Amino acid sequence: MSSFTSPARNQFQEDADRTTSDAPRRTAVRNALQNYQSARDRTGATFTDWKAARSAASTIKHEAVNHLDQYLEEFERKFTARGGKVFWASNSQQARDYIIQLAKAKNVRAIVKSKAMTGEEIHLNDALVAEGFGVVESDLGEFIQQLKGEAPYHFVFPCMHLRRDEISDLFHKELGTAKTNSPEELTMIARRVLRRTYVEADMGISGANFIVADTGMISITENEGNARLTVGVPKIHVALVGIEKVVPRLGDLALLLPMLATAGTGQHLTGYNSMYGGPRQPGENDGPDEFHVVLLDNHRTRLLADPEQRDALHCIRCGACLNVCPIFKNIGGHTYGTTYQGPIGSVITPHFRGLQDWKHLSGASSLCGACTETCPVGIDIHHHLLHNRRNAAAEKPAPGESLLWKAFTFLMRRPALYRLATRFAPLGSLLHPLVEGTALDPMIAWTSTRDFPAAAPSSFRSQFQKHQAQKSGGSK
Amino acid sequence: MTPSTGDREAVLGRIREALRVPAPLKHPAERSAGGEPTTAHFREWLPPVGPSLDERFALFSRLCETLKSELVVCADMDAAAAHLTTLATEGGWKTLGLHRGSLTSALESRLPAALTRLFVDEGYDKDALEASDAGLTECELLVAQTGSVCVTGPSSGGRVLSVLPPHHIVIARRSQILTDLTEAYATLAAKYRDDYPSMISFITGPSRTGDIERILVLGAHGPKRLTILLLP
Numbered sequence: 001m002s003s004f005t006s007p008a009r010n011q012f013q014e015d016a017d018r019t020t021s022d023a024p025r026r027t028a029v030r031n032a033l034q035n036y037q038s039a040r041d042r043t044g045a046t047f048t049d050w051k052a053a054r055s056a057a058s059t060i061k062h063e064a065v066n067h068l069d070q071y072l073e074e075f076e077r078k079f080t081a082r083g084g085k086v087f088w089a090s091n092s093q094q095a096r097d098y099i100i101q102l103a104k105a106k107n108v109r110a111i112v113k114s115k116a117m118t119g120e121e122i123h124l125n126d127a128l129v130a131e132g133f134g135v136v137e138s139d140l141g142e143f144i145q146q147l148k149g150e151a152p153y154h155f156v157f158p159c160m161h162l163r164r165d166e167i168s169d170l171f172h173k174e175l176g177t178a179k180t181n182s183p184e185e186l187t188m189i190a191r192r193v194l195r196r197t198y199v200e201a202d203m204g205i206s207g208a209n210f211i212v213a214d215t216g217m218i219s220i221t222e223n224e225g226n227a228r229l230t231v232g233v234p235k236i237h238v239a240l241v242g243i244e245k246v247v248p249r250l251g252d253l254a255l256l257l258p259m260l261a262t263a264g265t266g267q268h269l270t271g272y273n274s275m276y277g278g279p280r281q282p283g284e285n286d287g288p289d290e291f292h293v294v295l296l297d298n299h300r301t302r303l304l305a306d307p308e309q310r311d312a313l314h315c316i317r318c319g320a321c322l323n324v325c326p327i328f329k330n331i332g333g334h335t336y337g338t339t340y341q342g343p344i345g346s347v348i349t350p351h352f353r354g355l356q357d358w359k360h361l362s363g364a365s366s367l368c369g370a371c372t373e374t375c376p377v378g379i380d381i382h383h384h385l386l387h388n389r390r391n392a393a394a395e396k397p398a399p400g401e402s403l404l405w406k407a408f409t410f411l412m413r414r415p416a417l418y419r420l421a422t423r424f425a426p427l428g429s430l431l432h433p434l435v436e437g438t439a440l441d442p443m444i445a446w447t448s449t450r451d452f453p454a455a456a457p458s459s460f461r462s463q464f465q466k467h468q469a470q471k472s473g474g475s476k
Numbered sequence: 477m478t479p480s481t482g483d484r485e486a487v488l489g490r491i492r493e494a495l496r497v498p499a500p501l502k503h504p505a506e507r508s509a510g511g512e513p514t515t516a517h518f519r520e521w522l523p524p525v526g527p528s529l530d531e532r533f534a535l536f537s538r539l540c541e542t543l544k545s546e547l548v549v550c551a552d553m554d555a556a557a558a559h560l561t562t563l564a565t566e567g568g569w570k571t572l573g574l575h576r577g578s579l580t581s582a583l584e585s586r587l588p589a590a591l592t593r594l595f596v597d598e599g600y601d602k603d604a605l606e607a608s609d610a611g612l613t614e615c616e617l618l619v620a621q622t623g624s625v626c627v628t629g630p631s632s633g634g635r636v637l638s639v640l641p642p643h644h645i646v647i648a649r650r651s652q653i654l655t656d657l658t659e660a661y662a663t664l665a666a667k668y669r670d671d672y673p674s675m676i677s678f679i680t681g682p683s684r685t686g687d688i689e690r691i692l693v694l695g696a697h698g699p700k701r702l703t704i705l706l707l708p
Contacts (some may be wrong), residue, residue: 032690046523052505053521059505066499069491082674090483098482140696141687157687164688187696194697197600198640215672225639225683225698232635233602242555243487250665253658255491255518257678258622268523268539269622271684271700272639274677281674285575285597286634291674297487305494378503475518 008337009360015335016364020351025161029332032160036323046268057259058378064213064246070296071213075309075390077215082278085292092122095294097206099124099238100131102292106236108133108202114196114227115139115219116207117317118296121339124205135205136197138226140190144476147174153333155340156264161332164216181350194226204230204288208241209260209316211293215250216277218293221260223271231276237288239276244304244313245382250275256316263376266317269387303351309384314349314377321371321381327364336361343371347384355392362388425455497606509621518658525621525655532620532653543681544694546703553579556647556705557586560612562563563703564591567643569609573600577614579707580620584612596633611641611699614664615648616676617663618704621656625704628664635675644682644699649707 002215011402044050064071076086085327089095095118103111111133113119125146128135137146141158145151147170152158159167168183171177175277177189198204208218218239220227231237247256255274261267282285305311320341323329333341338349338361346361362385371381411418432452443452525535540547550556560583562697564572571592574580584593594600594608613632615625625646627638638644654660657678664676683698694700 028689034691048524049521055503055519056505056518056521058503062499062501066495068495069488072488072491078518086481088482088484088487095484138697139687140685144687155692160690162688167688183691184693186688187685187693191695191697195606198517200605200660217672217676223683224685224696226696228639228677229634229697232639238623243491251661256659257657258522265686267680269624269678269680271680271682272677273624273680274675276675277672278674281629282627284674285599286635286636287629287674287693294482295487297483297490300492301487301494304491304499307497307499380502457531465477 006357006360008357011337012335012360012364015337016331017399019335020330022028026330026334026441028163029161029329033323033329037335039321040262040323041266043266043268044263045328047262047271053255054376054378055378056313057255058314059375060247060256061316062311063445064248065244065304065310067248067312068243068246071248072211072243073213074213075216075246078214079278079293080216082216082281083291084216084278085290087294088207089294089296089298091298092296094129094238095296095298096124098292098294099240100127102236102238103128103133103203104131106202106290108236110197110201110205111135111205112197112201112234113137113142114207114222114230115158116205116209116240117152117339118242119154119205122186122240122296124240136201138194138197138224139222140187140224140226143190144170145192147171150317151334151339153321153341154322155317155345156322165454198229201230201234203236203239204232204234204237205238206294207232208239208245208293210253210256211241211246211295212250212253212275212277213246213248215275217250217275218245219253219257219273219275221257222275223265223267225272225279228439230270230275231274231392232287232459235284235289235415237276237279237291238294239292240296242300243297244300244315250361258414259376259436263316263320265275280388299352303348306351308387309347309351310343311379312351314379314383315344316377317344318376320374320376324370324374326366326368326370331364343381343385344379347379347388350392355388359388359392362386363391365376419459419461422459422461425459426457429455442472495607495675498583500569511524517663519656522656523621525547527609529651529653532630532655534654536620537617540704543625544702545681547706548651548703551559551708552650553582553707555584556707557583559705560645561588563610563643563645564588566607571608572610573608573610573633573641574612575614575637577631577633579614579649580612581645583705596637602636605636605640608641609673610639611637611639612647613638615646615652617660617665618648618653619655619657621662621677621678621680622651622680624678625702626676626678627658628676630673638677639683639698641694643701643703644679646702646704647707648704 012396137143144159153161169181186365211221259268279291338345350358369382573594616631617626682694682702685696
């Protein structure tokens with residue numbers, strides 16, 4: 001079985017074993033998600049026709065993703081005409097190098113960052129810090145995770161697993177602030193620390209939720225106003241964006257922004273939805289002098305090349321599939337070991353980082369379909385988990401599995417042999433307790449967490465025959 | 477790889493290669509009577525608003541309540557100035573950040589002389605604006621369906637005035653309340669054509685976060701309070 005596992009899989013198994021038995025943490029996660037579903041349902045119900053809106057959203061993203069080259073070029077043309085610079089990065093190394101070179105060339109010292117999962121994906125902060133730049137995450141959840149030295153737990157709610165007392169202890173330790181039990185006071189501590197950062201930073205780095213082709217803009221969705229400040233105050237703005245984020249028209253956002261908010265947090269619209277089309281324009285009184293957009297491929301084209309799963313690139317990263325997933329709720333975000341957690345992460349990570357190393361994520365699913373049902377852009381998430389399982393097995397069949405199936409087929413086609421085999425079941429039941437739970441137990445994967453039922457003393461077939469015989473005997 | 481645009485041709489080449497095999501459209505959008513769905517059809521699916529200005533106002537005002545935005549209906553500019561003066565007195569304001577505009581200037585001329593004005597129109601000191609007590613702006617438009625205030629650089633004193641001071645005051649007219657984002661984008665497109673401002677932002681309530689135990693806290697980074705003074 002050793003060739004069938006990977007370091008990522010072993011880590012996953014270990015972490016899943018630990019987190020599923022961590023009841024307090026599971027309670028924290030459950031509490032954090034408690035109001036989400038009702039808020040989402042309430043807001044979704046105000047739509048005249050959510051299903052039709054969802055089909056339209058899916059159609060818009062299908063159009064964009066299936067003409068990705070044209071729309072990216074259109075974006076580039078419009079954006080550069082207004083003084084923006086576009087850099088195309090094939091991989092994370094190229095993206096990191098570009099941003100580091102830019103920061104060096106412009107004598108940048110301090111960098112403020114608003115939330116960007118692409119930044120996590122390419123490990124941008126580590127690279128910038130290694131080059132001597134100060135980088136501060138400004139989103140409250142990301143700020144907390146940065147202080148804690150931990151990756152985000154959930155790509156929309158980065159520190160949803162932490163209780164307020166843990167955050168208070170962290171602030172006390174790292175910032176020297178007095179302990180408090182109030183989320184409001186904790187938020188105000190972060191506010192005080194971060195406000196100076198915006199004014200002092202030379203460079204602001206953001207992600208983007210959408211790239212708008214027809215007007216050459218990027219669109220950023222947030223609740224706190226930290227992104228508004230990150231890209232409003234410093235003199236250089238860099239946006240690091242996945243190539244799949246395109247929508248054809250600015251007007252498409254009239255549908256996608258309310259849907260992102262409803263699916264993501266249950267809001268009608270998120271606090272700040274801002275579109276940026278270039279650096280400070282003539283006649284404007286503020287804004288950055290330079291605006292760079294880094295378009296990141298980093299294996300997205302690999303997923304694009306799979307027409308069956310291409311719609312996974314329609315994802316608008318609302319996080320709804322994580323919030324409803326029974327697996328996510330039990331194993332938590334860090335167990336995935338990926339930038340993008342939950343069902344959508346399990347679909348796309350094997351394409352980004354290798355099918356054989358990450359196929360176990362597609363196995364960690366009950367296939368209940370809650371993710372597919374909740375997805376605002378109609379991605380067939382749980383079917384894609386099945387597609388990954390099928391592709392992984394076809395590419396590298398499990399050792400001995402085909403032999404096992406052949407033996408099974410052989411047996412099932414021969415009733416006499418099958419009947420003979422069932423006679424041994426009670427014997428198996430008798431002997432199994434001797435090895436149960438030990439390395440010799442052939443059923444160890446099952447019996448380590450579950451009971452294995454004893455075989456019935458006689459088979460259904462023999463019981464049925466006996467019953468029939470009695471019946472015909474009685475009628476005579 | 478040219479230094480200016482990076483791996484442009486390689487990325488585009490991989491995209492074109494990948495797209496040679498078409499992908500099926502799994503959820504085709506419902507066609508309205510006139511063929512292909514356009515942005516105008518979004519209205520048929522999104523939350524309903526109602527056609528009249530009174531209905532738009534009613535929804536906008538209801539959403540402001542939910543969002544904890546303070547909507548103040550003012551009979552005239554004098555009433556708006558009186559309300560703002562009360563806010564300034566209660567809050568002990570020393571400095572008000574603002575920009576020049578027909579509404580903001582008319583309002584500013586009615587405010588007490590003791591309140592220091594920080595105009596941002598010809599550039600400003602970041603530290604001074606950060607230290608000011610409130611920011612007064614006009615807006616492009618208001619959106620009934622979402623309870624949003626749309627600001628842009630030209631309409632609202634740039635990128636920062638509406639988000640850096642701890643209290644954002646918007647002065648607007650009732651007729652600026654539009655139906656939905658579709659109408660908002662159409663209005664901006666008609667006004668700016670191909671020369672959009674470098675920022676368009678839809679502000680929906682005061683700054684907020686739920687990052688700690690998903691409990692709502694206002695004023696995470698941006699304004700803790702959002703007050704909309706609505707003139708007839």
